[in-house]
Amino acid sequence: MESGRRSFLKIAGLSALGLGVRPVIEVLASGEAAKPTVMKGENILTAKRWALVVDTRKIESEEDLEPMIEICDKIHNVPKFENKRHEIKWIWMEEFKHAFPTQEHEFLDERVEHLPFLTLCNHCEKPACVRVCPTKATFKRQDGIVLMDFHRCIGCRFCMAACPYGSRSFNFRDPRPFIKEINSKFPTRMKGVVEKCNFCAERLAVGKIPACVEVSNGALIFGDLDDSESEIRETLRTNYTIRRKPALGAGPSIFYIV
Amino acid sequence: MPNNKKMYDKGKVIAGLCIFVVMITFPFWYNLGKAAPAPEPKLIGKAAEAGQQCVESKEYMKAEHMQILNDWRETVVRDAKRIYVNSSGKKFEMSLSNTCLDCHTEKAEFCDKCHNYASVSPYCWDCHVDPKEEM
Numbered sequence: 001m002e003s004g005r006r007s008f009l010k011i012a013g014l015s016a017l018g019l020g021v022r023p024v025i026e027v028l029a030s031g032e033a034a035k036p037t038v039m040k041g042e043n044i045l046t047a048k049r050w051a052l053v054v055d056t057r058k059i060e061s062e063e064d065l066e067p068m069i070e071i072c073d074k075i076h077n078v079p080k081f082e083n084k085r086h087e088i089k090w091i092w093m094e095e096f097k098h099a100f101p102t103q104e105h106e107f108l109d110e111r112v113e114h115l116p117f118l119t120l121c122n123h124c125e126k127p128a129c130v131r132v133c134p135t136k137a138t139f140k141r142q143d144g145i146v147l148m149d150f151h152r153c154i155g156c157r158f159c160m161a162a163c164p165y166g167s168r169s170f171n172f173r174d175p176r177p178f179i180k181e182i183n184s185k186f187p188t189r190m191k192g193v194v195e196k197c198n199f200c201a202e203r204l205a206v207g208k209i210p211a212c213v214e215v216s217n218g219a220l221i222f223g224d225l226d227d228s229e230s231e232i233r234e235t236l237r238t239n240y241t242i243r244r245k246p247a248l249g250a251g252p253s254i255f256y257i258v
Numbered sequence: 259m260p261n262n263k264k265m266y267d268k269g270k271v272i273a274g275l276c277i278f279v280v281m282i283t284f285p286f287w288y289n290l291g292k293a294a295p296a297p298e299p300k301l302i303g304k305a306a307e308a309g310q311q312c313v314e315s316k317e318y319m320k321a322e323h324m325q326i327l328n329d330w331r332e333t334v335v336r337d338a339k340r341i342y343v344n345s346s347g348k349k350f351e352m353s354l355s356n357t358c359l360d361c362h363t364e365k366a367e368f369c370d371k372c373h374n375y376a377s378v379s380p381y382c383w384d385c386h387v388d389p390k391e392e393m
Contacts (some may be wrong), residue, residue, distance in 0.1 A: 036314070068263065142339060149335045150385065163317045182387055185356055190384035205340050 006118040031048075043207030048226030049125070050199055051253035052210075052237050054118050058219040062116050066094055068220070069118075069174045076198075076212055078186040079178035088169040090197040091120040091212055099244055112258060118220075120212075121167040121197040122244065125251025129159035129168065142252060155192040164248050165258060168196045225253070241252035269291060273296050303363030313342070313350055327354060327382075354386045363390060 002039035009131060072078065072091050079088050093116040097104040100117075127146045129138050137152035138159050160168045175189045182188065186202065189195050208214070213222040223232030241255040265271065304310065312319050313326065330352040333339050342350045351357050362368045365388045373379060 034345055034346050037343045038333050038337075038344065038352070039341045040339050041341055044338075139336070143338075147335070151331055152337070184387040184389040187355070187385040189379075201338070205338065257272065 002160065008140075015238055019142060041207070044190060045204045045209070047143045047224035048121065049224060049253065050204075051144070051225045051255065052120075052213070052256045053221040053230055053232055053239075053241065053257060055219050055221065055239075055257045056112075056117065057092075057257060058217070059115065059118075062093060064217075064219065065116055067092070067215045071211045072197075074181070074187060075183055077087070077175070077179050077183055077186055079175035079188075080180065081173075081178055086172050088171065088175065088195060089167075090195070091118065093117065094119045099240065102247065103242065110120050117256065119165070119167075119244070120254065121199070122165055122250065122252030122254045123199055124253065126249065128162040128164065128250060132158040132162040135160065139199075143204075145201060147201055148196060149199055150187070150189060150193055150195070153193040155194065155233050157194060159194055164250060166193050166244055167250075170194050221239055268315070295296075297375050299372050300364070300367050301362075302367055305361040305363070311348075312361075313357075314344055324380075327358075330354070354382060355389060359389055365390065 030110070069091050073080070076090060078090050081087050090214050096108065096112050096117060098117065101120055123144060123146045125144075127138075127140060130146060133139075135152045135154055136158060137149050137154070139147060139149065141147050157170055160170060171189050171191050171193055176182070176188055177186060200208070200212075203210060209222050210220075213220040221232050221235050223230040225232065227233065235257075236255060239257045241257050243252045243255055246252070305312075314322070319326075330342065331354075334352050340352050342352045345349065359365055
């Protein structure tokens with residue numbers, strides 16, 4: 001068949017028209033079943049950057065901190081190992097000289113020297129753990145929380161090496177036998193994954209503040225750093241606060257009034 | 259040309275061949291009519307109550323439940339969205355233990371039975387808890 005320039009252009013034109021018609025037909029045809037969708041819960045607490053202030057003036061001894069640690073371990077199925085090398089920590093106590101090694105000196109006042117400091121994941125502004133994770137199992141959420149997706153964790157432990165605060169623990173053993181009472185509403189972890197504090201992401205989703213804050217009797221103040229009217233911003237405005245290892249530039253979101 | 263197409267030890271060869279054929283086909287006729295029937299997933303517990311409906315249609319669930327669960331975990335953990343609105347507008351919390359197993363309360367008789375037959379062993383239960391086992 002002879003096909004000149006004109007007939008080629010005609011066919012090309014018709015084909016282009018056909019392509020344009022398809023989306024129209026699809027729209028007309030998709031009348032019946034609605035597509036399933038997903039959404040946030042109605043009561044969800046949202047923020048630009050969640051943060052926490054620890055008011056150590058309201059803390060006298062370990063007994064004041066224990067309820068906060070206990071409730072976290074309980075609801076998140078954090079196991080208790082006798083062997084310190086297998087320890088799993090989400091929120092724990094640290095001496096001043098270990099929590100703030102660069103601010104420690106030999107003439108520290110007695111209160112601070114012996115005071116237990118509450119430590120947890122700092123949910124950093126520039127988290128080193130997120131940068132090193134090869135599977136993006138650790139990522140930063142829109143609300144500033146540095147979260148782990150356990151479904152992607154391959155247990156390489158780069159994040160543990162990267163974190164300057166020791167906020168991450170590795171499951172050297174199956175944790176289940178070491179959980180006193182399993183909370184079936186929240187998954188446990190398994191041998192071979194890393195874990196850490198999730199700032200109670202599962203509670204924020206249903207309108208509840210983190211459990212440690214709830215039982216802290218006002219020693220912990222939780223809120224959005226981006227909201228200048230918030231209680232946490234008011235607290236930061238009117239009190240001198242320090243953060244752990246600030247020179248590293250990670251930008252921790254946990255502040256301490258000493 | 260003389261016809262010397264003679265088979266030596268004819269009797270032994272044929273008997274040997276017979277035994278060989280019988281042995282090689284043994285697994286087939288031994289199992290004849292014994293193929294394990296596919297288990298009918300039993301609906302017990304809350305899912306069996308009248309008026310209960312799955313997240314999506316039965317046929318869809320049968321074929322796509324693993325995909326749904328995969329989407330769920332991605333959406334919950336990474337997008338912070340926990341509510342699923344199905345194709346008929348009904349809402350569910352996207353949770354393996356708190357939704358699927360809240361209805362399919364007998365995991366062993368439902369999920370496991372079918373998975374054993376299909377020879378799949380989801381590793382989800384290393385972390386996710388069957389509420390029934392912990393009560």
